[in-house]
Amino acid sequence: MTADFYYGIEVVLNGLMAGVLYALVALGFVLIFKASGIFNYAQGVMALFSALTLVGIMNGQIPFAHLINSIFGTHIHHFGWHVPAVLAILLTAGVMVLLAWCVQRFIFRHLVNQEPIILFMATIGLAYFMEGFGDLMWNSEIKKLDVGIPQGGSFWIEDMTSGLGGDAFYGFFIDQLDIVAAIVAIILVIILVAFSQYTKQGRAMRAVADDHQAALSVGISLNFIWVLVWSLAGFVALVAGIMWGAKSGVQFSLSLIALKALPVLMLGGFTSIPGAIVGGLIVGVGEKLFEFLIGAPFLGGATENWFAYMLALVFLVFRPQGLFGEKIIERV
């Protein structure tokens, strides 16, 4: 086999790893969409916000420091302590639950039974609010996020595979962070599926997703379930925020990864958890492979920016419900 072949495989592997991260973001969308029919545009910003909060807590940053300083003329920035990563992650999870409660209490509770487009507009508002609020709370510098996940290429994998493709091939280069992200994502999905299939709250969640009236009639509080769902989406956003933040720093462009989740959802279907995973993997592998085989040699590169959307467009034409989505049937 030639070295090119093995480089191709490396591209696929890296594509799978990138796909896992896309899937993580898409998963947050699916959770909320299934349970409440809300397409949450703010999912990406939630990932950003959780990453900002995590870094802020770890570094002992004082929230709203800039605001406080400009009002009172003080010069405070840090508490002067550092919080261990595990504790900080737990605290951030707590903040995400609080955020979920606020979102439900102050926005969506007042919009029950509204048109989907109105709910969607509300999430756009939420996205911009949270972006500004995150900026105000933790300021807008690019921050480094280090929760102790190993980074850089895995030498072990490189050494083990370097003999495969002759002298021109130096072994698979796979970022350890990507490997960790993949493992974490798999565990997260298993936990989510088990939770929704085998627990009381999970069953109630599926019930609400299916029929509001029937859910009420068996004693399920819709408000509680919606807070729960937003909290879960918040946790997923936190995991995505940690992974993306560790990879490329916590910066405001992080919220744009939400846009990459859109083609993933169109491929996988908006209502399917396995769909989000498979869709993420297809987009990840597809865009890397397309760049490697066609984009870079023939089209001048940078096809990764648009390939996913083209793919989604093709899907919209031939299979609008996605790979795993519920079939759209209108009975007359």
Next chain:
Amino acid sequence: MLHSESFVTPDGRTIGPTVMEMKNITLRFGGVVAIKDISFDIREGEIRAIIGPNGAGKSSMLNVVSGFYNPQEGEVWYKGAKRPPMKPYQVARQGIARTFQNIALFEGMSVLDNVMTGRLNHMTSGIFSQALWWGKAEREEVANREAVEKVIDFLEIQHIRKTPVARLPYGLKKRVELARALAAEPKILLLDEPMAGMNVEEKEDMSRFILSVNDEFGTTIALIEHDMGVVMDLSDRVVVMDYGKKIGDGTPDEVRGNQAVIDAYLGVAHD
């Protein structure tokens, strides 16, 4: 009027004291008066029917009982206490289960899962125990599964336990809905047109189930029905509504002889 003692119906069935009482209920939607000043009671262990022609306000009445609508005027008394305005899920938690005229099942879930949702109010383990699937949560799940299997056996739907509800025919869906309501072990079971759209055989099955639920579990049942024949056979006492007003209340025989009821059902010449 509040009944504190039990009495024996003409059929020889003993029914208990009042468990729920509706006092002067008026329900409006904008300018439309759906229910006008209606009072009646439901006594423990009885089968109470609400009948009336189309648009009489029967379903609205049931929705008031189950908390889906809150009436503008009047009071609902339950277990001897006045019930404050409530959300439907709170009413359900008080032990009032219901079915719907147009079937509200969780279509994507299996029959077993659907019936299990009926047990939600019997699960008290906290969210953390649930999430970790530890200790109390696991024991509870097992106990509730047993209760659910009993209901499934009782309503003869064992053969479709694992089938997704969306694939079932209409008659069976109705039965699954009844199973879900029954799984909650309700104090009062509300049935909104349990036999609507069924063929004769399915109707007979359903009547049999309703009677044996009442018989074996002693469940108090309030039901709405269109089909006069079925109602008269099933129920101990009947409320008759027409244009949002109560025009009759009593045993099936009393109601059958009531001139206002006959007029409402058969029509009357206005001259």
